Amino acid sequence: MQIRFPVKIKGEIEVFTGWRAVHSNHRLPVKGGIRYASYADQDEVEALAALMTYKCAIVDVPFGGSKGALQIDPSKYDRDALEQITRRFTLELVRKGYLSPSENVPAPDVGTGQREMAWMADTYKHLHPEDINYMACVTGKPVNHGGIRGRVEATGRGVEYALQEFFRHPADVGHAGMSGTLEGKRIIVQGLGNVGYHAAKFLSEDDGALITAIIERDGALINDKGLKVEAVYQYIQEHGTIKGYPDASFEADGKVVLEKSCDILIPAALEGQITVENAARIDTKLIAEAANGPVTFGADAILRERGITIMPDAYVNAGGVTVSYFEWIRNISHIRFGRMQRRQDEMRGHQIANLLRGVAILRKFVLGIQAQANSKT
Ligand SMILES: NC(=O)C1=CN([C@@H]2O[C@H](COP(=O)(O)OP(=O)(O)OC[C@H]3O[C@@H](n4cnc5c(N)ncnc54)[C@H](OP(=O)(O)O)[C@@H]3O)[C@@H](O)[C@H]2O)C=CC1
Numbered sequence: 537m538q539i540r541f542p543v544k545i546k547g548e549i550e551v552f553t554g555w556r557a558v559h560s561n562h563r564l565p566v567k568g569g570i571r572y573a574s575y576a577d578q579d580e581v582e583a584l585a586a587l588m589t590y591k592c593a594i595v596d597v598p599f600g601g602s603k604g605a606l607q608i609d610p611s612k613y614d615r616d617a618l619e620q621i622t623r624r625f626t627l628e629l630v631r632k633g634y635l636s637p638s639e640n641v642p643a644p645d646v647g648t649g650q651r652e653m654a655w656m657a658d659t660y661k662h663l664h665p666e667d668i669n670y671m672a673c674v675t676g677k678p679v680n681h682g683g684i685r686g687r688v689e690a691t692g693r694g695v696e697y698a699l700q701e702f703f704r705h706p707a708d709v710g711h712a713g714m715s716g717t718l719e720g721k722r723i724i725v726q727g728l729g730n731v732g733y734h735a736a737k738f739l740s741e742d743d744g745a746l747i748t749a750i751i752e753r754d755g756a757l758i759n760d761k762g763l764k765v766e767a768v769y770q771y772i773q774e775h776g777t778i779k780g781y782p783d784a785s786f787e788a789d790g791k792v793v794l795e796k797s798c799d800i801l802i803p804a805a806l807e808g809q810i811t812v813e814n815a816a817r818i819d820t821k822l823i824a825e826a827a828n829g830p831v832t833f834g835a836d837a838i839l840r841e842r843g844i845t846i847m848p849d850a851y852v853n854a855g856g857v858t859v860s861y862f863e864w865i866r867n868i869s870h871i872r873f874g875r876m877q878r879r880q881d882e883m884r885g886h887q888i889a890n891l892l893r894g895v896a897i898l899r900k901f902v903l904g905i906q907a908q909a910n911s912k913t
């Protein structure tokens with residue numbers, strides 16, 4: 537479904553185009569992120585909606601597949617304009633039946649995050665004040681707006697878990713031309729956004745892997761001894777670029793760094809980064825598809841022919857939708873997880889107390905019979 541809507545920004549009317557595609561509603565609600573990107577188009581959204589169907593099936597979360605996008609470069613708008621645009625987009629989605637807790641539940645994706653999800657949930661709530669499940673209309677919300685701890689880092693954490701699992705299978709590791717664990721493995725990450733940042737951070741800090749290069753929109757940082765991911769991330773927050781980061785060499789052409797030698801390549805930015813054009817030059821043993829669709833169909837065949845193992849997106853980046861499921865469940869159950877746990881603990885406490893009481897009664901009963909028997913002899 538395509539939507540076109542006008543928004544008045546600083547006195548000027550701008551018309552925006554967005555999409556929400558549903559691939560399969562064999563299970564409801566359908567689920568999938570909404571991205572803000574200038575390159576977004578309908579074909580991409582439809583393909584990503586199909587991927588969501590398969591992803592949800594693979595990790596067995598009871599959702600159908602959907603995806604959405606708004607054709608916009610969010611870096612060109614200030615906070616107020618983005619809020620206006622997001623609220624208007626949400627209004628259109630709700631009106632057309634493409635956003636609701638029971639039918640279609642968006643989440644963050646490229647260019648969107650907790651803030652946009654909070655605006656969407658709030659807009660839905662104003663349109664449907666009678667819906668007591670309004671909070672479940674989107675996931676990936678801030679924790680103080682019905683979100684769940686861990687959703688922000690969930691996709692990156694899932695990438696780490698998928699790789700940890702891979703390294704638990706020595707035959708597969710050997711087949712990929714490696715041995716041992718993640719410790720000391722040379723990893724290149726493309727995209728230090730939500731997914732790439734958390735994946736790189738956890739893999740280096742928790743698993744001892746070396747992040748030897750980070751490729752961003754404006755070039756790449758290289759350090760064969762391993763980059764400090766948190767320091768690079770903070771540098772970007774402060775300077776808005778990776779250029780000038782002190783503890784690494786800089787390469788202006790990020791695409792070339794995709795071809796640098798490494799053990800594991802993690803594309804975590806955009807679709808179609810590894811194509812028939814560069815597949816023959818990719819110098820890695822394992823590709824973990826953290827982004828959706830980073831390897832094209834043609835490139836996939838070339839890489840496999842060359843013996844490079846590919847861990848597919850529908851499995852590698854499914855941590856996000858998995859935690860989204862817990863957020864949605866929590867929102868529709870109207871009970872805090874802590875409270876559920878407390879009730880369970882209380883119930884268990886009651887059961888143990890009842891059991892002990894039963895044992896005490898039984899003991900009294902047995903002692904009584906024994907006393908009776910003794911008095912008779
Ligand atoms: N967020 C989630 O929970 C999930 C995301 N995904 C997928 O993961 C991928 C990344 O999403 P997410 O991390 O959320 O998005 P973000 O917008 O948070 O991050 C994307 C990152 O890639 C960078 N980037 C943009 N263009 C390029 C380029 N040409 N070369 C290198 N880096 C570039 C961006 O830089 P800049 O900020 O300058 O644009 C940004 O740092 C997408 O494919 C998404 O669909 C999959 C499952 C769940």
Ligand SMILES: O=C(O)CCC(=O)C(=O)O
Pocket residue numbers: 567568569570591641642643644645675828853854856857858860
């Ligand atoms: O968290 C979600 O519901 C969807 C995340 C997403 O868009 C994706 O996995 O590609």
